Amino acid sequence: MSDLLTNLLSGPVPIEAYLGVSLIMFFAGVYGFLSRKSMLMILISIELMLNAADINFVVFNRYLFPGHLEGFYFALFTIAIAACETAVAIAIIINIYRNLTSVEVGNLDQMKE
Amino acid sequence: MAQQIIFFVLAAIIAIFSILAVTAKQIIRSATYLLFVLLATAGLYLLLGYNYLFAVQIAVYAGGVMVLFIFAILLTNRPGENVKTELAVRRVAAGATALVGLAFCGHVIYWNIKKVSELAVQADITPQQLGHSMLGTDKYQYLLPFEVISILLLACIVGAIMIARKR
Numbered sequence: 001m002s003d004l005l006t007n008l009l010s011g012p013v014p015i016e017a018y019l020g021v022s023l024i025m026f027f028a029g030v031y032g033f034l035s036r037k038s039m040l041m042i043l044i045s046i047e048l049m050l051n052a053a054d055i056n057f058v059v060f061n062r063y064l065f066p067g068h069l070e071g072f073y074f075a076l077f078t079i080a081i082a083a084c085e086t087a088v089a090i091a092i093i094i095n096i097y098r099n100l101t102s103v104e105v106g107n108l109d110q111m112k113e
Numbered sequence: 114m115a116q117q118i119i120f121f122v123l124a125a126i127i128a129i130f131s132i133l134a135v136t137a138k139q140i141i142r143s144a145t146y147l148l149f150v151l152l153a154t155a156g157l158y159l160l161l162g163y164n165y166l167f168a169v170q171i172a173v174y175a176g177g178v179m180v181l182f183i184f185a186i187l188l189t190n191r192p193g194e195n196v197k198t199e200l201a202v203r204r205v206a207a208g209a210t211a212l213v214g215l216a217f218c219g220h221v222i223y224w225n226i227k228k229v230s231e232l233a234v235q236a237d238i239t240p241q242q243l244g245h246s247m248l249g250t251d252k253y254q255y256l257l258p259f260e261v262i263s264i265l266l267l268a269c270i271v272g273a274i275m276i277a278r279k280r
Contacts, residue, residue, distance in 0.1 A: 013160075032134070041135075048135070072163060073247075080173070082178070104197060
C-alpha cells in the first residue's frame with residue numbers, strides 16, 4: 001500500500017488510479033440502478049455506468065497502446081450510441097408518463113394501452 | 114506535480130458527485146450532479162491528451178444528453194417532489210451488491226494491474242491524423258462504424274419522434 005502511495009505522488013499518475021475512479025463511478029451506477037424506482041433515475045445510473053466504461057477504454061488505450069487509436073474510437077462511438085439510447089429512452093419515458101401519469105417502474109404493468 | 118493535483122481534484126469530484134447523484138432526494142439534483150461527473154470526466158480525457166474526445170464529451174454528453182434529461186425531468190416531475198426509492202431491504206441489497214462488486218474488482222485491479230504504471234510519451238493527435246483514420250477503409254481506419262453510427266442516429270431520430278408524438 002505504501003509503495004502505491006509514493007507512486008501516486010511522484011511520477012505519472014498510475015493506471016490503477018484511473019481504473020479506481022471509473023470503478024467507483026460504475027458501482028455508484030449499479031447501486032442507483034438497483035435502488036431507485038423512477039425510470040429517469042435508472043437512466044441516469046446507466047449513463048454513469050457507460051461513462052465509466054468510456055474512461056476504461058480511453059485509459060487502457062493511452063497506457064497500454066500509446067500511438068494506437070482503437071480505444072479512442074471505441075469511446076467515441078460509445079458516446080454516440082449512449083446519446084442515441086438516451087434519446088429513445090426519454091421518448092419512451094415521456095410516452096409512458098402521458099399514458100400512466102407516472103414514471104415509476106412499479107406502476108408499469110402494461111406496455112400497451 | 115501539477116498533473117497529479119489536477120487528477121486528484123477531478124477524481125475527488127467524480128467520486129463524490131457520482132455517489133451524490135445516486136443518493137440525492139430530488140431528481141433534478143441528481144441530474145445536476147451527473148452533469149458535474151460528466152464534466153470532470155471530460156477533464157480526465159484532457160489530462161490523458163485526447164483533446165477531441167474532450168470536445169465530444171462536452172458537446173454530446175454535457176450538452177445534448179443533459180438538456181434531454183432536464184427536459185424529461187421537468188416534463189414528468191412535479192417540482193419539489195422527492196424521488197421514491199425501493200424498499201429498505203432492497204436498498205440494502207443493492208448497496209451490498211455494489212460494495213461486493215467494488216471490493217472484487219478493486220482486488221483484481223490492485224493485484225494485477227499495478228505492474229504497468231509508467232506512461233509512455235505520446236505525440237499529440239493532429240486533426241489531420243484523426244480525419245484520415247476516421248474516414249478511411251484500411252486497417253485501423255473507421256469509415257464503416259462511422260457510417261453505421263450515422264444510420265443509427267437517423268433511426269433514433271425517427272424512432273424518438275414516432276414514439277413521443279401526440280396521437
